[in-house]
Amino acid sequence: MSAASSPSTADLVALRLRSGGFDWQSYVLHGAMLLAMLLALGILLVLLADVAVKALPVLTQRPLDFLTSDLSSRPARAGIAQGLVGSLLLVLFVAFLALPIGVGAAVYLEEYARDTPITRFVRTNIRNLAGVPAIVYGLLGLAVFVTLLGLGEILVVGGLTLAILVLPIVVITTSEALRAVPASIREAALGVGATRWETVRNHVVPYAAPGILTGTILSLARAFGETAPLLMVGAVAGTFSVHGGLIEQLTGPYTALPTIVFNWAGQPQDEFRSLTAATIVVLVAVILLVNGTAILLRNRYDRRW
Amino acid sequence: MFGGIPLTLSRRVRPTVAGILAGAVILAACSNTGSPDESSGPSVAPVSGTLTISGSSTVEPISSIVAEDFQALNPDVEYSVKGPGTGDGFAKFCNGETDISDASRPIKDEEATACADKGIHYVELKIGIDGLSVITSPANDAVTCLSFLDLYALLGPESQGFANWSDADALAGELGSLEGFGDSHAPYPDVALEVTAPGEESGTYDSFVEFAISKIAGEREQEAVTRPDYIPSPDDNIIIEGIAGSDSSLGWVGFAFADESSDSVKSLEVDGGKGCVAPTPETIASNDYPMSRPLFIYVNIDKEATNPAITAFVDYYLSDAGIAAVTEADYIALTAEELAATRSTWDSH
Numbered sequence: 001m002s003a004a005s006s007p008s009t010a011d012l013v014a015l016r017l018r019s020g021g022f023d024w025q026s027y028v029l030h031g032a033m034l035l036a037m038l039l040a041l042g043i044l045l046v047l048l049a050d051v052a053v054k055a056l057p058v059l060t061q062r063p064l065d066f067l068t069s070d071l072s073s074r075p076a077r078a079g080i081a082q083g084l085v086g087s088l089l090l091v092l093f094v095a096f097l098a099l100p101i102g103v104g105a106a107v108y109l110e111e112y113a114r115d116t117p118i119t120r121f122v123r124t125n126i127r128n129l130a131g132v133p134a135i136v137y138g139l140l141g142l143a144v145f146v147t148l149l150g151l152g153e154i155l156v157v158g159g160l161t162l163a164i165l166v167l168p169i170v171v172i173t174t175s176e177a178l179r180a181v182p183a184s185i186r187e188a189a190l191g192v193g194a195t196r197w198e199t200v201r202n203h204v205v206p207y208a209a210p211g212i213l214t215g216t217i218l219s220l221a222r223a224f225g226e227t228a229p230l231l232m233v234g235a236v237a238g239t240f241s242v243h244g245g246l247i248e249q250l251t252g253p254y255t256a257l258p259t260i261v262f263n264w265a266g267q268p269q270d271e272f273r274s275l276t277a278a279t280i281v282v283l284v285a286v287i288l289l290v291n292g293t294a295i296l297l298r299n300r301y302d303r304r305w
Numbered sequence: 306m307f308g309g310i311p312l313t314l315s316r317r318v319r320p321t322v323a324g325i326l327a328g329a330v331i332l333a334a335c336s337n338t339g340s341p342d343e344s345s346g347p348s349v350a351p352v353s354g355t356l357t358i359s360g361s362s363t364v365e366p367i368s369s370i371v372a373e374d375f376q377a378l379n380p381d382v383e384y385s386v387k388g389p390g391t392g393d394g395f396a397k398f399c400n401g402e403t404d405i406s407d408a409s410r411p412i413k414d415e416e417a418t419a420c421a422d423k424g425i426h427y428v429e430l431k432i433g434i435d436g437l438s439v440i441t442s443p444a445n446d447a448v449t450c451l452s453f454l455d456l457y458a459l460l461g462p463e464s465q466g467f468a469n470w471s472d473a474d475a476l477a478g479e480l481g482s483l484e485g486f487g488d489s490h491a492p493y494p495d496v497a498l499e500v501t502a503p504g505e506e507s508g509t510y511d512s513f514v515e516f517a518i519s520k521i522a523g524e525r526e527q528e529a530v531t532r533p534d535y536i537p538s539p540d541d542n543i544i545i546e547g548i549a550g551s552d553s554s555l556g557w558v559g560f561a562f563a564d565e566s567s568d569s570v571k572s573l574e575v576d577g578g579k580g581c582v583a584p585t586p587e588t589i590a591s592n593d594y595p596m597s598r599p600l601f602i603y604v605n606i607d608k609e610a611t612n613p614a615i616t617a618f619v620d621y622y623l624s625d626a627g628i629a630a631v632t633e634a635d636y637i638a639l640t641a642e643e644l645a646a647t648r649s650t651w652d653s654h
Binding site for chain 2: 071072073074234236237238239240241242243252253263265266267268269270
């Protein structure tokens, strides 16, 4: 009998009742998990509080000036405007490059490509690429864009490098979102005579939109926080000035908020401690904003079936 | 009815993107309004052009201050100053990628060869002096002065494995017969020896080895390196924290960093053969302190010939207003004669 090899629910309940009494295992586990959560939260709070306290002098004395001033070796005049501009332009670049290509690649892989050894090989490699350390993408950017193509250390190169960095993440999150759309939706559309493109465009992608948006905007936040690859492809850890409009900004020297944090943390003067902390506060605030947008968008397009 | 969704999606996303773009453009506009500086440089007609400066992270703050002020006087000039390190800087400089290279040591022979191979001509200008400070914890009362002999015994290649200051006593005794490196201060205190210092990639490491280790290592037929078993960091602030975090620590760092952190670390006197001297701006400028290094800028004179901004920038760098950046960045100014020598090198190149 199968009952002999695998005990039935009734047997388990009986066993439980016989050993009887207080369910201490649950309580211990409950407590341990609560502790784990509190520890994680505690570390985060200590970190944020420490940074916020150090940032206070700058954020209270010259909040606007700090946000609108250029980089400077003089702590009293140093600001992060160039970093804000650089970071926003970089993320825009990533958004306009990595998102269409990444979503397109995922739609092809999930909706069009046949399940052959080659597509399986491609999928595996995309997953591997998502796990490659960021610095390697920086070296790739340095070798290909700066040296081989001779573009120099300009903002466009930083944007291209970050776009390649987040591309695998965009493909994976979009794939997951597409896969979560039930097959019955596709079958229903195809069943009433829709072409494959009509099915994808009008049914599958709209249903997957919340997942795609969440994944892609989180990958933008990732691009926002990267330092190592940008240092490799020449983000300025120092000072610079650029004139002119968007074109000059895109083809000139650039920096980003994390690069500024990296640079200022290494300066000797004490005032730079506070400046570094203030930059971290701004960086965290901007990333929170980006992530918050992701959640809002996801909720807005949340659909049920 | 599903057909409407992608449309609404793009309509809703568009304002977000436009908002970000508008924000970026507004910030870009704000960031360009550099406030002109009131400090007066040589009164010449404003120039325009692009300046690309890279090299030593030690010199970067000086060049940054000069470039900021120069740009305020010459609003049409665009510049970038980076500090990846002296070696990285020369690699770019000798590849023709930069106009000026900051350096915390003279150019090495192989770097000069690389420049020559690429047909790049340059002029070397000494602009200031940096001292190296040997530091320990303020709680370490037993030590106030270390000679080059002591530093070799405690930090040199033969000190590998010494976990206690007193482990170096025997080695210091052996070294005692060497002349010209100061007197040994052995026996050392019987406390743990915890070393935090710059890593091998740093110009500060090279300078330390050159000052304190290389000659004695040569006498003893050892490689001119430090012991490998210490905590290395490229970030001077982390070194300061490491030194402050242990009561019997030992390490070295640039004078500016030690001076800024005199509350948390103690700078030791150093004996280079002429008695114990404490690092101060005066002893470093007068060369009495045995561990100081010159700071340079290297100017690509081929580029300078075609780019008037470089000429004007270096003129400003060496002017009284420009060279004041050396002390503003917490380094030590050249003596009047040395500055005159640098200026005449530049004027006659």
